[in-house]
Amino acid sequence: SGKVVVLVESPAKAKTIEKYLGENYVVVASYGHVRDLAARSGSVRPQDDFDLVWEVPDTAKSRFNQIKTALKGAQAMVLASDPDREGEAIAWHILEMIKLEGIMKKGLKIQRVTFNEITKTAVQQGMKSPRNISQELVDAYLARRALDYLIGFDISPLLWRKLPGSKSAGRVQSAALCLLADREKEIESFTPREYWTVEAEICPADSKGQVSFPARLVSYNGVKLDQFSLTGSEAEAAASYIGQSSLKVDGMKNSVVRRNAPGPYITSSLQQDASSKLGFGASKTMLLAQKLYEGVKLPDGELVGLITYMRTDSMQLSAQAIESIRKFGEERYGKNYVLSSPRKFSSKVKNAQEAHEAIRPTGIERIPSELAKVLEQDALRLYALIWRRTMACQLEQAVFNHVSLDVEDPKGVVRLRSTASTMEFPGFQIVYRDKDALAGDNEDEESATEKKLPSLKAGSCVSAIDVKHKQHFTEPPPRYTEGSLVKKMEELGIGRPSTYAHVLKTLQLRQYMQIEKQRIIPRVRGRMVAAFLSRYFTEFVDYGFTAKMEEQLDAVSSGSMKWKEVLQQFWPNFHDKVTSTAKVPTQQVADMLASLFSDKLAGKDKTCPNCHTGELQLKLTKFGTGYFLGCNRYPSCHYSNSLDKDEEEEEEECGSPVAKSRSKVLGVDSSTGLPVLYKEGPYGDYVQIGEDAKGKLKPKRVRVPESINYNAFTLEMAMELMKYPKELGVDPEGKPVMIGIGRFGCYIRREGYSVYVPKDQKVEELTLEMALDIFVKGKEDRRKVRKSPVKIAFA
Ligand SMILES: [Zn+2]
Structure with missing residues (x-):
C-alpha cells in the first residue's frame, strides 16, 4: 500500500x-x-x-x-x-x-x-x-476566534485613544484583569478589625510542669465566645482570673474523621497545585506538562508520552487506567490500602471542547524515582505530583482521631479548650510517605503539625501557666496567586483549560500586572484599563457575561447552537457600545481616572514636593501620549512624575532604543485599526503603525525628516510618510525604482544601491526620468551625496 x-x-x-x-x-x-x-x-x-x-x-x-x-x-x-x-x-x-x-x-x-x-x-x-x-468543534473554534478578534480590534483602538499608553484588551483577559482590580480595591478599602484571644499552657497537676499543651479560652462568664466577643480589658481580666484559679478537666471528646483522596487532576487543579505546592506559574506548568505528554526518552531508549493530554476539564479515568492503578496500588502498598471497589469520577462540566480524561500517568508503574535520570528536576516534580494524585484516588480514606479536651474553673467563669488530631490510618496519604514518589517534595502537611494530648480523666486537676491575652487584627483578603486566580476563574466559568495559562501570560506581557513572590499585583496601568472597561463596557467585562459566552461556545461544540448565532447575539449591542464610547471626550475619561486614582498614586501626602502648596493629581499629557502625576497649580508649578517609570526601565533592559520623551499618538490608521505613533529614536524621530510587541515583528516605521516640526506633525503627514518607500516606476530594464526616506533624507534605490536626493530637489516633483538621472550621477560620484535635511511639502 x-x-x-x-x-x-x-x-x-x-x-x-x-x-x-x-x-x-x-x-x-x-x-x-x-x-x-x-x-x-x-x-x-x-x-x-x-x-x-x-x-x-x-x-x-x-x-x-x-x-x-x-x-x-x-x-x-x-x-x-x-x-x-x-x-x-x-x-x-x-x-x-x-x-x-x-x-x-x-x-x-x-x-x-x-x-x-x-x-x-x-x-x-x-x-x-x-x-x-468534527464540524461542531471547528465551529466552536470559529466563534471563539471571531469573538476575540471583534472585541480586540474594536476596544483596543478606543483604549489607545482614550487611555494613551495602554496596550490592548481581550475578551477573557479583561474579565481576569477586572478580578485583579476588584481584589486590589477590596484590599485598599479594607479596615482591619481588632479582636482578642486568651491562650494558656495547661499542665496536669502530677506532671510537675514536664508536660503541657496549649489551650484557648472558649467561654467566659457563661458566654460562648466568638471572634469579636472579648474587649481588650475583658481579655486581660480573663487572663488574670485563669492565672489565679484552680482548674479541672471537664471531659475529653474523641471523634473519628475520615477523609477521601482528592480526585485526579484536570488542567485547573493541576495549575493550582503546581502553583501552591511547587511554586510554578501556569505557563511553566503547561510547558512541562506538554513535554511529558509529547514524549520522553526512557533509559531503555523507548520514546513515550508519560502523561495523558493536559488540557482537560474531565475528571474521568478510563476503566483500563483504574484497573492498572488499583493493581499497582495493591502490589506497592498492600490490599488494605486500596478501595474495595473502583472509585469513579464524573465531570463537573459538560464540555465537548476539551479532552475526555483526567491528567494521569500513561503507566502508573513508572514511579517517579525511576525517571529521575531522564527528566529534568522540575519536570520530574510535576510528574511526581500527577503520579501521587492519580495513585491516591483509588486508595482508602485516611482516618484521623480528633480529640478535644475542656478545662474549667469550679465557678464556671472560664472554659478553655485544647484540640489535637492524630492519624489512625494513613490510607491514600501513604503516597506522601513513599520516598520514590516524592521527587524531593513534601506534600505531607498534616503529619508535620500532628500533636497529641495526654489522656486525662474528668475531674483531674490541672494548672495554667504562661497565660496570655493577645491582640489581633483581621487581615485583608490576600492577593491572588496564579493558582488561586485560575481557581476563581474556573468557579466563575471564565476561560477554559486551553486558555487559563494564556490569559495570565498576556496580562503580564501587556504589563497590566506583575508577579512578586508568587502574588499577582495589578499595575496602575492595568487598573486604569480595568476601570475604563468597567465604566464604559460594564456588561461586557461582567463575569456573568464572560461565563455566558463560554457556555455558548460549549453549546456550539455540542451542536446545540450555531456559531454565527453567538456572534449575531453579541455584535449589535457591542458595536453600539463601541460607537458611543468613541464619542466620549478623552478629558472625561481622564477626569474619571483622576478621581479614582489620584489619591492612591499621590500617597498619603498629596502635597506637591516642588511648590509645597499645590496638590498632586493624575493628569493627561498635553499631546495625549499618556498619564502622569502633576501639580494642580500648573502652569505656575511644573512638577510632573511619570506613571510608567517601571515600564520604561524594563524596555531599556530589553535593549529597546525607543525613548519616550518625544512621542505621541497621532491617531488611528483606518486600514489596520492600529494606532499611529510618533516616536523619538536614537538616530532621529520616526512614525510607526502599531505598538512594539515582544516576540513579534517590528511594526512598520518611517523616519521623520528633521525639517518637520514636532508640534505641527499630524496624522495626515504620518500617513503620507508611510507611503514610503514607494515605487516611482520601472527603469528601461524593468527593474523597480524606489524612493525612500533615510537617515539623511530622501533617497532613490535601484538594484540594491541607494543615492540621496539633493536637498534643493522637491521630492513630490520628482519624475522617473529625473530620479534615474540623479541615480546615475550619484552612483558615479558617491561622495556627492550630501548629509542634509530634505524638504517634503505636504498637501
Ligand atoms: Zn506644585
Whole structure:
C-alpha cells in the first residue's frame, strides 16, 4: 500500500509517533496553526454575515510547503493534532488549505484521529479508529476566534485613544484583569478589625510542669465566645482570673474523621497545585506538562508520552487506567490500602471542547524515582505530583482521631479548650510517605503539625501557666496567586483549560500586572484599563457575561447552537457600545481616572514636593501620549512624575532604543485599526503603525525628516510618510525604482544601491526620468551625496 502522511502540531510529538508507525508513514509537524485571521481590521466582517478573512503567515508558508511535498504520491493523510478544539481547528485549516491549493487529488483519503495519550497502544488503536473532522468543534473554534478578534480590534483602538499608553484588551483577559482590580480595591478599602484571644499552657497537676499543651479560652462568664466577643480589658481580666484559679478537666471528646483522596487532576487543579505546592506559574506548568505528554526518552531508549493530554476539564479515568492503578496500588502498598471497589469520577462540566480524561500517568508503574535520570528536576516534580494524585484516588480514606479536651474553673467563669488530631490510618496519604514518589517534595502537611494530648480523666486537676491575652487584627483578603486566580476563574466559568495559562501570560506581557513572590499585583496601568472597561463596557467585562459566552461556545461544540448565532447575539449591542464610547471626550475619561486614582498614586501626602502648596493629581499629557502625576497649580508649578517609570526601565533592559520623551499618538490608521505613533529614536524621530510587541515583528516605521516640526506633525503627514518607500516606476530594464526616506533624507534605490536626493530637489516633483538621472550621477560620484535635511511639502 502507498504512503500515509500523518500530521501533528509539534516536532516532539512527531518524533514519538514516528517510532510507533510502520515504514509507510511519514509524520510531519505543522508547528501550530497554519492560518489565522489577518491581523488588520476587517478580517471578521459582520456586515457580510461574519465572513472571515484568513491569512497564512510567512513562517507557516514554508511549513505548509513541507506538508505539500510530503503529500506527493501519498495515498492518505491522517490529521492527528491534539484532542481538543484547537487541535480540531488545526486539522480543519490544513484540510481547507489543501483544498484551496488544488492539491486535493482524487483518491487521497483524509482522516482525523486523536490520541489522548502518546503510547504505542494508544497511537496504534487511534489509527484504527479514524473519523471525520468534527464540524461542531471547528465551529466552536470559529466563534471563539471571531469573538476575540471583534472585541480586540474594536476596544483596543478606543483604549489607545482614550487611555494613551495602554496596550490592548481581550475578551477573557479583561474579565481576569477586572478580578485583579476588584481584589486590589477590596484590599485598599479594607479596615482591619481588632479582636482578642486568651491562650494558656495547661499542665496536669502530677506532671510537675514536664508536660503541657496549649489551650484557648472558649467561654467566659457563661458566654460562648466568638471572634469579636472579648474587649481588650475583658481579655486581660480573663487572663488574670485563669492565672489565679484552680482548674479541672471537664471531659475529653474523641471523634473519628475520615477523609477521601482528592480526585485526579484536570488542567485547573493541576495549575493550582503546581502553583501552591511547587511554586510554578501556569505557563511553566503547561510547558512541562506538554513535554511529558509529547514524549520522553526512557533509559531503555523507548520514546513515550508519560502523561495523558493536559488540557482537560474531565475528571474521568478510563476503566483500563483504574484497573492498572488499583493493581499497582495493591502490589506497592498492600490490599488494605486500596478501595474495595473502583472509585469513579464524573465531570463537573459538560464540555465537548476539551479532552475526555483526567491528567494521569500513561503507566502508573513508572514511579517517579525511576525517571529521575531522564527528566529534568522540575519536570520530574510535576510528574511526581500527577503520579501521587492519580495513585491516591483509588486508595482508602485516611482516618484521623480528633480529640478535644475542656478545662474549667469550679465557678464556671472560664472554659478553655485544647484540640489535637492524630492519624489512625494513613490510607491514600501513604503516597506522601513513599520516598520514590516524592521527587524531593513534601506534600505531607498534616503529619508535620500532628500533636497529641495526654489522656486525662474528668475531674483531674490541672494548672495554667504562661497565660496570655493577645491582640489581633483581621487581615485583608490576600492577593491572588496564579493558582488561586485560575481557581476563581474556573468557579466563575471564565476561560477554559486551553486558555487559563494564556490569559495570565498576556496580562503580564501587556504589563497590566506583575508577579512578586508568587502574588499577582495589578499595575496602575492595568487598573486604569480595568476601570475604563468597567465604566464604559460594564456588561461586557461582567463575569456573568464572560461565563455566558463560554457556555455558548460549549453549546456550539455540542451542536446545540450555531456559531454565527453567538456572534449575531453579541455584535449589535457591542458595536453600539463601541460607537458611543468613541464619542466620549478623552478629558472625561481622564477626569474619571483622576478621581479614582489620584489619591492612591499621590500617597498619603498629596502635597506637591516642588511648590509645597499645590496638590498632586493624575493628569493627561498635553499631546495625549499618556498619564502622569502633576501639580494642580500648573502652569505656575511644573512638577510632573511619570506613571510608567517601571515600564520604561524594563524596555531599556530589553535593549529597546525607543525613548519616550518625544512621542505621541497621532491617531488611528483606518486600514489596520492600529494606532499611529510618533516616536523619538536614537538616530532621529520616526512614525510607526502599531505598538512594539515582544516576540513579534517590528511594526512598520518611517523616519521623520528633521525639517518637520514636532508640534505641527499630524496624522495626515504620518500617513503620507508611510507611503514610503514607494515605487516611482520601472527603469528601461524593468527593474523597480524606489524612493525612500533615510537617515539623511530622501533617497532613490535601484538594484540594491541607494543615492540621496539633493536637498534643493522637491521630492513630490520628482519624475522617473529625473530620479534615474540623479541615480546615475550619484552612483558615479558617491561622495556627492550630501548629509542634509530634505524638504517634503505636504498637501
Ligand atoms: Zn506644585
